[in-house]
Structure formats: structure tokens, C-alpha cells
Amino acid sequence: MASGKPIDEKVRSEIITKIRDEGMTVTEASNRYDVGKTAIYTWMRDGVVNSTSSLILENNRLKKENEQLYNLLGRATVELKKSKR
Missing domain, CATH: 1.10.10 (Arc Repressor Mutant, subunit A)
Known part of the structure; x- marks a missing residue:
């Protein structure tokens, strides 16, 4: 063993x-x-292993950041469409 x-x-x-x-x-x-x-x-x-834990934490942080960016992009798109009317 x-x-x-x-x-x-x-x-x-x-x-x-x-x-x-x-x-x-x-x-x-x-x-x-x-x-x-x-x-x-x-x-x-x-x-x-510390590096694996760090990668998991970094991945989770990036997922949250991506979600925030998609939300901001969606809001900006809606505002742009409203301003064109």
C-alpha cells in the first residue's frame, strides 16, 4: 500500500x-x-491542494463577474432601445 x-x-x-x-x-x-x-x-x-482551492475560488469569482457583466449589458441594451424610440 x-x-x-x-x-x-x-x-x-x-x-x-x-x-x-x-x-x-x-x-x-x-x-x-x-x-x-x-x-x-x-x-x-x-x-x-492549495492551487486547486484557489482555482475553484477564482472560477466562482469569474462566474459572478460574468453574471454581473451580462446584467449590465442587458440594461444598457434596454436603455439604448428606449432612447431610439
């Missing part, structure tokens, strides 16, 4: 992606990557 060696951040992200997005079980990931299940659960609980 696990050898106690540090796991590279890229490998951690890959493991979590396989579990979260591709349906791999923690047990399957543990066996495939020779990593302890406890370590995987800890990464999942702790937000996996």
Missing part, C-alpha cells in the same frame, strides 16, 4: 479529479496510485 513518500501536487490533483469527475472510488485510486485512503480523504477534506 502506501510507502509514506510525499505525493506530488500534480498527482494529488489527478487523483482527486478522477474521484470527483470520473467516478473513480477512493479505494480504486488508493490501489492504482499506491496512496493510502486516509491521505486521499485528507486531501479531499482540506480542499485537495
